[in-house]
Amino acid sequence: MIRSEKTRQFIIEKTASIFNKKGYVGTYLSDITKATGLTKGSIYGNFKDKNEVALEAFRYNYAFQSEGINEKIKLEERSVDKLIAFLNHYKVEYKSIFENGGCAILNTAIDADDGNIILKDEVTKSIENWITRISQILEDGIQKKELKKVDTMEFSTRMVALIEGSIMLSKTLNQSSILLKNIEFIEEEINSLIVK
Template sequence: MKFGFLYTVQYICNMIRSEKTRNFIIEKTAKIFNKKGYTGTYLSDLTNATGLTKGSIYGNFKDKNEVAVEAYKFNYKFQTEQIISKISQEKKAIDKLIVFLNHFQKSYKQIFENGGCVILNTAVDSDDGNELLKIEVIKSINKWQQTIVLILDEGINNKELKKININEFSYRMIAMIEGSILLAKTLKQPEILTKNIDYLKTETYQLKKE
């Protein structure tokens, strides 16, 4: 009986250590994957970033695919949690949309330093390659679009916003943000992003009912 109890305790301790190691690897490699992409990230990058051996890394993950997917999820969660936190503090739909846009306008330096938008980077990186990453990116885009749709729908139902095609508007907003991040970062001209965000703000304010 005592042996069984000790075995269970040891098993739980090992599971906790394993989970801590997994999280450590994900946190240390997330920025690398976002900057260098799946193809451009090598095992040596992972071992250098974590200080762990190949055996330690692949003892906690099936392969590089799994590390990349978990790193993507970590990056996406980090990016979206900041936005959702800001949105949740607002009551009116119009204010939620403006806060959403302000995030990209005010946080672009941090986004650029971390390698750019994780959704955009991973979408390009996985388009003709890693199917698992592509699936995660599609999920993220759908969640992002649905968040905007829900805010717009709420505003229209509350008679706060004019009736519009909410699907078209939400996809246009996402496309302009992502395209602007790509151009601004590549050309090193942040004003491309900030000015396009200003345009989106103007368009958003025009949705307000008289």
């Protein structure tokens, strides 16, 4: 069977939230065929296996979140405003993130941690990209003397950990205030770096 990019994209879009909610192990071929209305042959005619569908579904979920954040960051000039825009994304979008099963990075990292090397590598790369992006914004702010000197990688890693952990706790305990209060805490940390 010849692969069709249009069909591949359709399968990815229809299954992305299923993989995010049910995980790699919990998503069955029957879930994929039911969501897409396609046969097993059509699925495997476009993807070599479930692993490839899961990988592309993760990439789709990650890109969707990243693009939303990057668009907000691009609107800002100062480094501090870029970092606050980053946080504001989660303030505004947390409900839709929860409805989609939570953060794709966190869900996939836990799901793939001990068994799926390909997915784990992709998640690791995504987390490293996220930390690097925040670190670059901090470094730019330090260079421009907008922000005080700080260990940018340590700050970035802590910021990502607080966001991810807060999403997990808020969703699990059904208390969005955990995420929102921790975002306020990170904002205070960012504001304390402003050179006055």
